[in-house]
Amino acid sequence: MTRLPLALLASLLFAFPAWAAKVTSYRLDNGMQVVVMEDHRAPVVVHMVWYRVGAADEPPGKSGIAHFLEHLLFKGTDDLGPGELSRIVRQNGGSDNAFTSWDYTAYFQRVAADRLDLMMTMEADRMRDLRMTVDDVATERKVVLEERGQRIDSNPGALFREQRGAAQYLNHPYGIPVIGWRQEMEQLNRDDAFAFYQRYYAPNNAVLIVAGDVNPDEVLALAQKHYGPLAPTPDLAPRARPQEPPQLVERRMTFTDARISQPYMVRSYLAPERDSGDQREAARLSMLAAVLGGDAATSVLGRKLQFEQKKAIYVNASYDGVSLDDTTFGLVIVPTPDTSMQDAEAALDRAVAEFIDEGVDAEQFARIKMQLRAAQIYQEDNIESLAQDYGEALTSGLTVEDVQAWPDLLQSITEQEVIDAARRIFDKRKAVTGWALPETEAAQ
Amino acid sequence: MTRLPLALLASLLFAFPAWAAKVTSYRLDNGMQVVVMEDHRAPVVVHMVWYRVGAADEPPGKSGIAHFLEHLLFKGTDDLGPGELSRIVRQNGGSDNAFTSWDYTAYFQRVAADRLDLMMTMEADRMRDLRMTVDDVATERKVVLEERGQRIDSNPGALFREQRGAAQYLNHPYGIPVIGWRQEMEQLNRDDAFAFYQRYYAPNNAVLIVAGDVNPDEVLALAQKHYGPLAPTPDLAPRARPQEPPQLVERRMTFTDARISQPYMVRSYLAPERDSGDQREAARLSMLAAVLGGDAATSVLGRKLQFEQKKAIYVNASYDGVSLDDTTFGLVIVPTPDTSMQDAEAALDRAVAEFIDEGVDAEQFARIKMQLRAAQIYQEDNIESLAQDYGEALTSGLTVEDVQAWPDLLQSITEQEVIDAARRIFDKRKAVTGWALPETEAAQ
Numbered sequence: 001m002t003r004l005p006l007a008l009l010a011s012l013l014f015a016f017p018a019w020a021a022k023v024t025s026y027r028l029d030n031g032m033q034v035v036v037m038e039d040h041r042a043p044v045v046v047h048m049v050w051y052r053v054g055a056a057d058e059p060p061g062k063s064g065i066a067h068f069l070e071h072l073l074f075k076g077t078d079d080l081g082p083g084e085l086s087r088i089v090r091q092n093g094g095s096d097n098a099f100t101s102w103d104y105t106a107y108f109q110r111v112a113a114d115r116l117d118l119m120m121t122m123e124a125d126r127m128r129d130l131r132m133t134v135d136d137v138a139t140e141r142k143v144v145l146e147e148r149g150q151r152i153d154s155n156p157g158a159l160f161r162e163q164r165g166a167a168q169y170l171n172h173p174y175g176i177p178v179i180g181w182r183q184e185m186e187q188l189n190r191d192d193a194f195a196f197y198q199r200y201y202a203p204n205n206a207v208l209i210v211a212g213d214v215n216p217d218e219v220l221a222l223a224q225k226h227y228g229p230l231a232p233t234p235d236l237a238p239r240a241r242p243q244e245p246p247q248l249v250e251r252r253m254t255f256t257d258a259r260i261s262q263p264y265m266v267r268s269y270l271a272p273e274r275d276s277g278d279q280r281e282a283a284r285l286s287m288l289a290a291v292l293g294g295d296a297a298t299s300v301l302g303r304k305l306q307f308e309q310k311k312a313i314y315v316n317a318s319y320d321g322v323s324l325d326d327t328t329f330g331l332v333i334v335p336t337p338d339t340s341m342q343d344a345e346a347a348l349d350r351a352v353a354e355f356i357d358e359g360v361d362a363e364q365f366a367r368i369k370m371q372l373r374a375a376q377i378y379q380e381d382n383i384e385s386l387a388q389d390y391g392e393a394l395t396s397g398l399t400v401e402d403v404q405a406w407p408d409l410l411q412s413i414t415e416q417e418v419i420d421a422a423r424r425i426f427d428k429r430k431a432v433t434g435w436a437l438p439e440t441e442a443a444q
Numbered sequence: 445m446t447r448l449p450l451a452l453l454a455s456l457l458f459a460f461p462a463w464a465a466k467v468t469s470y471r472l473d474n475g476m477q478v479v480v481m482e483d484h485r486a487p488v489v490v491h492m493v494w495y496r497v498g499a500a501d502e503p504p505g506k507s508g509i510a511h512f513l514e515h516l517l518f519k520g521t522d523d524l525g526p527g528e529l530s531r532i533v534r535q536n537g538g539s540d541n542a543f544t545s546w547d548y549t550a551y552f553q554r555v556a557a558d559r560l561d562l563m564m565t566m567e568a569d570r571m572r573d574l575r576m577t578v579d580d581v582a583t584e585r586k587v588v589l590e591e592r593g594q595r596i597d598s599n600p601g602a603l604f605r606e607q608r609g610a611a612q613y614l615n616h617p618y619g620i621p622v623i624g625w626r627q628e629m630e631q632l633n634r635d636d637a638f639a640f641y642q643r644y645y646a647p648n649n650a651v652l653i654v655a656g657d658v659n660p661d662e663v664l665a666l667a668q669k670h671y672g673p674l675a676p677t678p679d680l681a682p683r684a685r686p687q688e689p690p691q692l693v694e695r696r697m698t699f700t701d702a703r704i705s706q707p708y709m710v711r712s713y714l715a716p717e718r719d720s721g722d723q724r725e726a727a728r729l730s731m732l733a734a735v736l737g738g739d740a741a742t743s744v745l746g747r748k749l750q751f752e753q754k755k756a757i758y759v760n761a762s763y764d765g766v767s768l769d770d771t772t773f774g775l776v777i778v779p780t781p782d783t784s785m786q787d788a789e790a791a792l793d794r795a796v797a798e799f800i801d802e803g804v805d806a807e808q809f810a811r812i813k814m815q816l817r818a819a820q821i822y823q824e825d826n827i828e829s830l831a832q833d834y835g836e837a838l839t840s841g842l843t844v845e846d847v848q849a850w851p852d853l854l855q856s857i858t859e860q861e862v863i864d865a866a867r868r869i870f871d872k873r874k875a876v877t878g879w880a881l882p883e884t885e886a887a888q
């Protein structure tokens with residue numbers, strides 16, 4: 001990547017249009033939250049329904065049911081045949097999809113703006129009237145098991161990630177994979193799926209996001225027409241998952257697999273997430289990740305380990321604070337061929353310790369803040385990814401105000417705060433350190 | 445310990461009285477299992493009620509509630525004031541106690557045999573009619589938190605055990621401590637405790653064990669009188685906890701604490717438990733633990749690591765197959781002062797590998813079998829510990845027949861089976877290896 005001089009970057013930044021999506025938020029009488037983002041530059045609309053339920057809300061022993069149910073949502077209703085929703089979206093020139101995380105399950109369509117009424121008709125229909133036959137369940141269980149086989153079981157990196165996740169969380173269900181443990185997926189049945197559906201798929205547990213070439217009043221009227229009549233789930237308890245006890249000792253693991261060709265190390269530290277009205281520590285950690293592990297040529301770890309010491313061919317730091325409960329701060333190093341894992345890890349630890357001693361470089365920090373502003377503007381420019389951001393945030397305990405406050409919060413973080421946050425987060429007692437090695441190397 | 449010549453041991457063994465407790469088992473109409481063990485050598489009786497519920501049956505986020513409820517059971521009923529049950533037992537010259545594990549919660553009294561009617565009156569009373577005030581709950585919560593403070597938080601060995609347990613189980617609630625995680629214990633309330641009590645404290649979830657100077661018919665009549673009228677919990681589902689996914693990678697941890705003076709290593713391997721009608725692998729593992737880690741002078745690990753190589757001041761292998769779900773096989777080594785943890789661990793691994801190559805020493809194996817027979821006879825001689833064994837087994841998925849078959853099953857295990865079981869169990873991918881070090885040592 002070419003390094004732009006700061007002055008040029010700044011001029012580019014201010015050259016961007018000052019366009020920003022207007023975000024309005026309502027709540028229907030049945031408890032459904034409605035968020036509208038106007039963007040009239042193209043005659044399209046993104047229609048999303050986000051449920052405040054994910055894999056971390058599953059009953060014990062039923063792992064995978066949130067994601068399994070996501071599949072079953074395409075099986076049809078009283079009014080829609082199996083697969084018909086997706087077919088209608090395609091026939092109208094649109095695309096649709098769905099995704100499940102630990103904190104949310106979401107369904108969306110992207111289509112011409114004048115088809116919004118049709119999208120809502122179908123999405124509202126499957127919120128409460130899903131048809132779920134024992135046959136559908138049996139068929140779809142095979143599909144998700146096959147998905148697990150392809151995405152996880154045949155992928156050593158994914159298996160390693162699963163085992164590290166389970167070791168990271170001593171008590172919280174974030175340690176359980178979203179797709180589910182195979183032996184539990186094999187037992188998922190219609191009753192489990194239906195109970196989960198009936199409880200959590202309800203307007204008072206959902207966020208509707210409509211983004212694009214729409215008028216907020218019209219969207220609200222349509223939402224009231226389609227989603228307004230749906231019955232909420234009574235006595236829906238606030239979300240509460242088992243939380244972590246004090247983590248007192250680093251967990252280490254060396255994963256070996258013949259299919260791994262390139263050794264690497266991942267360390268994750270338990271980290272606080274963004275809480276509503278209390279996002280500052282998360283903002284510090286975001287800045288820390290950017291300083292340590294952004295662009296290879298200018299980041300602290302990239303400069304020290306790749307360019308100066310030549311210990312690594314890749315190094316990174318990562319943190320995503322959008323999470324209902326405790327998340328992780330990650331470090332990755334891929335050593336050069338003549339560097340052992342032990343050396344690479346020691347070099348990484350040294351680099352982090354030196355960074356804490358040396359402090360944040362002022363020029364790098366100013367550059368990162370500028371790049372963040374630029375990225376934010378790019379982001380605002382993409383209405384679909386902006387809608388995605390709001391959906392994730394609103395189903396992870398944050399508000400529209402929290403999302404809107406975030407960019408300025410990042411800008412307000414000082415160099416000293418980043419160093420202080422680094423001192424707090426790099427506590428190995430809360431860490432899982434994993435080495436991934438080719439089988440031959442482990443045998444030595 | 446003195447080594448007895450085999451011939452002498454054998455003669456001692458056959459010199460033991462051929463006494464064995466007669467065990468009879470019934471089931472009341474409301475589903476309560478009744479087990480009677482006759483032993484007329486002393487005019488005492490042990491009266492126990494075992495519930496098929498323990499810490500591993502707790503709802504997520506409510507850790508500690510099974511043990512907390514055990515405390516609340518002494519708070520009184522409609523007919524008994526707080527602490528009155530224990531006071532009456534003492535006034536009658538007896539003793540009483542209770543204990544909670546992952547798989548069971550048990551209450552027992554040891555008292556003169558003619559007081560059995562009184563014991564049953566009180567125990568049956570608190571099975572269904574417990575009084576539980578908000579004040580009782582608040583007071584007792586302080587007590588169990590204090591208990592946690594003393595038994596766990598101020599004990600580095602216990603804290604280390606907790607962290608290892610959490611790392612051992614990726615999915616199963618055996619990874620959660622019986623006493624509970626502090627932050628969850630602090631939230632335990634009357635509603636949680638009462639719901640747990642109402643569901644699980646019921647005759648169809650209980651085993652009554654009466655052992656001592658009693659007549660089975662009279663015990664059955666008394667049981668019918670006191671426990672017979674109690675209502676069972678309808679639709680009590682079979683016990684089913686989340687099971688382990690494949691464990692793919694060893695977890696390692698180094699726990700340092702200033703209060704640790706003697707470094708040591710514990711490794712635990714996930715291991716199959718005794719299943720009803722299918723106890724053979726567990727019997728092999730029991731024999732393996734006895735061969736590897738019994739008496740220091742004759743056991744494989746003791747001989748190699750303590751006596752020959754002088755690498756360890758203590759070494760042990762342990763396995764207890766009485767468990768509803770997967771249990772663990774443990775290895776411990778405490779190195780000599782001039783042996784590093786790394787050397788000690790490598791020596792332990794080598795000793796185990798050599799053992800698998802060398803096979804089981806026939807003379808040692810014969811001696812162990814003889815000692816087991818002797819221990820079994822001692823055990824039978826202690827009616828209280830025998831009752832305890834039955835209680836644990838019957839609340840851990842086993843039957844009276846399984847318990848009775850166990851001693852002969854152990855005797856039938858061959859040397860080759862022990863080696864084969866060793867090959868299966870010592871799979872580091874299913875292991876947690878923990879080093880406990882004084883803080884100074886870790887800082888080096």
